[in-house]
Amino acid sequence: MIRDRTIQIIFCPLWPTRFIFEVIVINPLFATGPSINTRLLVAVVASIALLVAERKSSQLDKLRSVLSMITYPIQSITDWPLHHSKETVESIKSLYSLKEENEQLRQEQLIYKSQLLKYEALEKENIRLRALLEKSFKLGEQVLVAELLSVNLAPFEHIVVVDKGTRFGVHAQQAVLDAYGVVGQVYRALPLNSEIMLITDPGHAIPVQINRNGLRTIAVGSGRINRLILPYLANNADIEEGDLLISSGLGGIFPQGYPVAVVEKIILQPNKPFAEIYATPKAQLNRSRELLIVWKSEAPIPLETQETEQADENHAEE
Amino acid sequence: MPKNNAFGYGRYLLSIIFAMSLNIAAWPQPLTPFNPNWILLVVIYWVLAAPDRVGIFSAWTIGLLTDVLTGRMLGLNALINSLVAFLCLRLHKRLRQYPILQQGLFIFFCLLLSQFLIFWITDSQTIARASYTFWLPVLTGTLFWPLVFFSLRAIRLYRRIR
Incomplete structure (x- = not known):
């Protein structure tokens, strides 16, 4: 029985998948093996080793990439009914x-x-x-259109999944836009899909500047889909309701000059060093289905001089 | 016990996949914080129903896949699943005799344990700000346990009865 199974596993072309299924279904090695106390010990030690190892090094990214090949189909089938219903509406x-x-x-x-x-x-x-x-x-960015999967990974985090991954050259910490403004950044790139952290995630911050006067600050996510917080502006800062915030390009992740949010409400707090300022994201975070993943052009555009103007113009046209 | 009818691999795997799908389904925004950990509930059911087939390592592997699926730290759900599977294996003979309400109490404590582990291990800003809504899945999970239990039992026993 066990030998048959071994032969099957070896000759099955999809043997990695098959192996995982075998482990999930039944583990013949341990059917009459160690006691459950021992097994628990092994499992707990393995889990803790994984937890610690992932924090210390990036070696486990490969394991995650391999396993994501199995979990991506589950995300796709979860997305399928909603996607399909939308397509049907379109076609009729x-x-x-x-x-x-x-x-x-x-x-x-x-x-x-x-x-x-x-x-x-x-x-x-x-x-x-x-x-x-x-x-x-620096000027000029390349973009890739990625489609959102309608799945919700964790209830308290604003992380979404798109259908483009490292297969298309996506890597972590790329900026993500939609037609209206900055959406977020690539949090984790997997082979077939990637996870994108929205700018409204409580763990996310984006360097911005006020378009009107160039005042720089940082916009922090609030955990609500329609709100950003500007916690580091003094009470007397030159900011008004309705000011447009654009990405300042500091920090090196987001390209400069894309609209991020509009200042919505300013609450002055005379007894505290900083004012309480809220902004509404420009991007349609909960409605856009197509997102743009941005590649920054690596080389800055060189200075133009009188002699080399012609050559540089050609370069800029590229 | 007849070999093939007692435990249907297909149904087992499908129920796990369905639970994973429910876990990451895009519920309407107000319902999102109520979404319970369906995978853990289904794992608990299968450990109680077939303790000789579904054990700690199966639960651990499912947990690892859950971690990848939902983008958690690798090992978080694996740890939770294996601990809960251990409790279920230890107590499964007694738990099977309990009425559903008493089982529900046990499930409540399992889910509470899992949520505590997430609370302690994850060092994210998100959970610190989430306040009481972070604990809602424990309650909803307990409330959904009878549904999971009876529907999975119906699925498991379907062919045997016929």
Whole structure:
């Protein structure tokens, strides 16, 4: 019986999966083996070793990657009913409403295109001005569109799962955007999927600056999906309700200049050093299904001088 | 005991996968903090129902997969599952005789233990700020135990009765 099983396992092409199933289902080695006290001891020691080892080193990431190949299908099938129902709704939409939507999208695209034309001119101008100031800066990012899986990993953390992983070159600590603003950062990249921490997670902080006057501060997640907290601004700081907060680019994770949030409420606390300031994220954190994972361009755009202007213009166009 | 009818591997695995799916399902926002640890409930059921087949190592492996599935530290749920499986194995002869309410009390303490372990081991800001809602899954898990127990028993015994 045991030999048959061993042969099956060896010759089965999917033997790693098979092996895990065998362990889950029944472990023939221990069927009449050590007492449950011994087994508990082994299990507890193994768990604690894993807990400690993961904190000390990153060696266990490989184990997690391998196991995530098994758990990813479970996340997919959990996502499937909702995804499928949305697709069905899309496919039975009337021709009229589709035409209307199409027309609207076309108009939007036209507007964005014309804005982009202006943006290109502005970009050139900006590069020239920076050259005058002798400051080099980074511009231009690559993005990858990833689709959100509608799963909820842990009740108190704002961590979502998307369907692109290290197979597409995603790595930890990449910025994630949607069409409206900064969403969060890649928390853990696995082979087939990756986990993204939203900016509203209580453990997340993002360096921001006020678009109006460049005042820099840090926006901390509150644990509520529609709220960020700015805990480090003094009572007399130059900030008003309705101010746009953009990413400041400090810290090196988020590229500079993307909208993050709008200041919603300012409560002055004269008896305390800092004011209580709340902001609403610009990104549609609980509605966007398509997210953009951002790659920063590694090399900063070089300074432009009179002699090499032509060459640099070619470079900037790339 | 007949070999194939007593324990259906397929049903066992499917119930575990279904529980994992329930654990990470995107419930509407207000319901999210109430979502109990379905995987632990199902593991408890199978340990009580088939203690000679589902033991500490099976529970440990399921826990490890849960850790990867939900993005916890590796070993957290493995530790919880193996401890709870141990308690169930120790007490399964008595627990089977108990009425469902008394079983519920035992389940309550198992879930409480698991939540305490999460509270102690995880050093995240999130839990520190979550206040009393962090403990809600213990209550809802206990309330859902009869449902898990009777539905899984119906599934397990379905073919045998016929």
